Amino acid sequence: MSAGTLAGAVLDRRTPPPTVVDAHAHLGPYSLFFIPEQDAAGLVRVMDRCGVARTLLSSHLAIQCDAAAGNDATAAAVAAYPDRLAGYLVVNPWQDPVAELARWAGDPRFVGIKLHPSLHEYRLTGPRYRPVWEYAAATRCPVLTHTTTGLPYDDPAMVGEIAERYPDVTILAGHSGLFRAGFDDAIEVARRHPHVLLELCGSFMHGDEISRMVGEVGAGQVVFGSDAPFIDLRMSLGRVVFARLDEADRDAVLGGTMRRVLAAAGH
Amino acid sequence: MTGPGRFRLVDADATLGRQPRVDVGDGSAAALLERMDRVGIAAALVSHSWSRLHDPAIGNALVSELVAGERRLAACWTVLPHGTGETGTPAAFVRSAREHGVRAVRAYPADHGYELAGPDAAPVFAALADAGLPLLVDAGQTSWAEVEALARRHPSLPVVVGRAGYRVLRRIAGVLDRTSNVHVGTADLSSNGGLEWLVARFGSARLVFGTGMPERDPGESVTRLLWSELPDDAVAAVGAGTLAGLTDLGGLA
Numbered sequence: 424m425s426a427g428t429l430a431g432a433v434l435d436r437r438t439p440p441p442t443v444v445d446a447h448a449h450l451g452p453y454s455l456f457f458i459p460e461q462d463a464a465g466l467v468r469v470m471d472r473c474g475v476a477r478t479l480l481s482s483h484l485a486i487q488c489d490a491a492a493g494n495d496a497t498a499a500a501v502a503a504y505p506d507r508l509a510g511y512l513v514v515n516p517w518q519d520p521v522a523e524l525a526r527w528a529g530d531p532r533f534v535g536i537k538l539h540p541s542l543h544e545y546r547l548t549g550p551r552y553r554p555v556w557e558y559a560a561a562t563r564c565p566v567l568t569h570t571t572t573g574l575p576y577d578d579p580a581m582v583g584e585i586a587e588r589y590p591d592v593t594i595l596a597g598h599s600g601l602f603r604a605g606f607d608d609a610i611e612v613a614r615r616h617p618h619v620l621l622e623l624c625g626s627f628m629h630g631d632e633i634s635r636m637v638g639e640v641g642a643g644q645v646v647f648g649s650d651a652p653f654i655d656l657r658m659s660l661g662r663v664v665f666a667r668l669d670e671a672d673r674d675a676v677l678g679g680t681m682r683r684v685l686a687a688a689g690h
Numbered sequence: 691m692t693g694p695g696r697f698r699l700v701d702a703d704a705t706l707g708r709q710p711r712v713d714v715g716d717g718s719a720a721a722l723l724e725r726m727d728r729v730g731i732a733a734a735l736v737s738h739s740w741s742r743l744h745d746p747a748i749g750n751a752l753v754s755e756l757v758a759g760e761r762r763l764a765a766c767w768t769v770l771p772h773g774t775g776e777t778g779t780p781a782a783f784v785r786s787a788r789e790h791g792v793r794a795v796r797a798y799p800a801d802h803g804y805e806l807a808g809p810d811a812a813p814v815f816a817a818l819a820d821a822g823l824p825l826l827v828d829a830g831q832t833s834w835a836e837v838e839a840l841a842r843r844h845p846s847l848p849v850v851v852g853r854a855g856y857r858v859l860r861r862i863a864g865v866l867d868r869t870s871n872v873h874v875g876t877a878d879l880s881s882n883g884g885l886e887w888l889v890a891r892f893g894s895a896r897l898v899f900g901t902g903m904p905e906r907d908p909g910e911s912v913t914r915l916l917w918s919e920l921p922d923d924a925v926a927a928v929g930a931g932t933l934a935g936l937t938d939l940g941g942l943a
Contacts, residue, residue: 430729430730431695433695433730433912433913433916433917434694434695434696434697434730434912434916435695435696436695436696436697436916436917436922436925455857456856456857456858456859456860456881457859457860457863457881458881458882458883459859459881459882459883459884459886459887460882460883460886460887461882465883468919469883469919472917472919473917603712604711626855626856626878626880628907629906629907630907630909631713631907651882652882652883653856653882654856654880654882655856655880655881655882655883655884655885655914656882657910657913657914657917657918658878658880658910658911658913658914659910660913660917661907661909661910661911661912661913661914661917662907662909662910663909664909664913665728665729665907665908665909665912665913666909
């Protein structure tokens with residue numbers, strides 16, 4: 424798909440062919456604020472509208488409160504839309520990581536693992552996450568971690584530390600550090616570690632930064648994510664659609680890179 | 691350049707000038723126009739970063755100078771309470787704004803140190819209402835309670851609150867229910883399905899297209915609106931029609 428096609432499709436309100444992979448999404452209500460559309464049916468409907476072929480998601484329940492019950496919800500959504508949705512297994516370091524990994528090991532509905540260290544107030548480099556890294560190294564499944572520059576839980580530098588320890592694990596640095604001042608740090612981590620990918624959702628992301636990231640580390644280390652339904656999918660997608668990128672790079676960011684990662688893990 | 695699409699988009703939330711905490715380039719009118727071309731925006735109401743972050747009067751004069759003769763850009767001035775005389779008396783401010791083709795006025799109560807709904811700024815806001823100039827304010831510059839109090843105090847003053855984020859629909863819903871002159875800008879209006887929900891509940895006449903560029907990526911708001919599930923007439927209204935009902939867009943491309 425060309426950018427001209429995509430940008431033109433936006434301006435003409437046309438629905439493009441379904442080629443996009445969304446590498447970072449969620450599902451369900453979130454207590455802190457009202458989300459008008461948060462179920463799987465609504466998500467798939469907007470995916471259809473915007474040319475998103477597949478979305479990787481974890482339920483809000485899993486990240487916010489109860490990983491086990493929330494992973495059940497994720498699995499149910501994926502079962503309802505097996506060709507469109509895929510799950511991230513949320514591992515909460517305070518809620519028996521070993522048992523949760525064992526419960527879902529080998530289940531095709533889950534294609535990766537999602538960590539949210541700052542929400543769970545436990546540092547990414549801590550030993551409670553060790554089973555996650557060992558599981559990911561064994562299965563080659565990608566690990567998406569939230570990152571927040573400057574926080575003691577998931578600063579991009581911690582992604583670098585994990586990347587040193589586990590060179591066989593593909594790590595998605597969710598939000599690429601979140602703040603614009605932190606994007607430089609995330610880029611530097613990705614530059615040092617080819618198995619670290621910069622994931623693009625977040626309220627402070629900008630097409631100018633996306634172009635810069637691709638220029639710095641290459642489109643093979645940059646993946647689109649929306650954070651829907653936290654953030655509307657179209658807000659996140661529009662930044663990539665109109666970013667100053669050549670077409671091959673845009674195609675990679677919007678799906679090619681993530682397809683390669685999933686294929687390497689057998690998905 | 692992407693070129694214009696089927697819908698006329700007029701951005702009520704754009705800024706010229708450099709920014710101190712993010713690289714937006716030189717902040718020139720030419721750079722802004724290039725961004726507008728890239729995402730298919732026809733025209734914009736523009737303020738200047740100096741009006742917010744240096745001196746409102748100097749920034750206002752500068753933005754008028756920078757957009758002079760440019761059919762796609764119109765100035766948006768920034769106002770202060772008249773007590774210190776920095777932006778003149780209410781009557782003088784409004785008269786000068788009109789003479790300079792200003793289409794809307796911005797307030798930055800948090801940055802500039804006053805209360806949006808307090809008595810200090812009330813006279814100038816009353817003058818804006820009388821002159822038919824809408825007031826634009828970022829959500830982060832005030833509280834929704836202040837917005838509601840302002841709207842009640844000046845029921846004929848259109849107030850457009852932009853950059854609301856994704857966590858505020860519980861507050862917005864109540865304020866829009868209880869007022870008729872509060873509008874929501876689409877810059878960073880990021881709640882999932884929020885645009886459709888607001889239009890369904892309050893009508894497209896309560897939504898005003900804005901991007902927040904260049905700090906925010908204009909591709910966000912453009913894609914959000916044009917790939918929305920709204921019918922074309924509602925998209926046209928949000929894209930330009932609502933703003934045209936709030937201020938004179940005559941002469942703008």
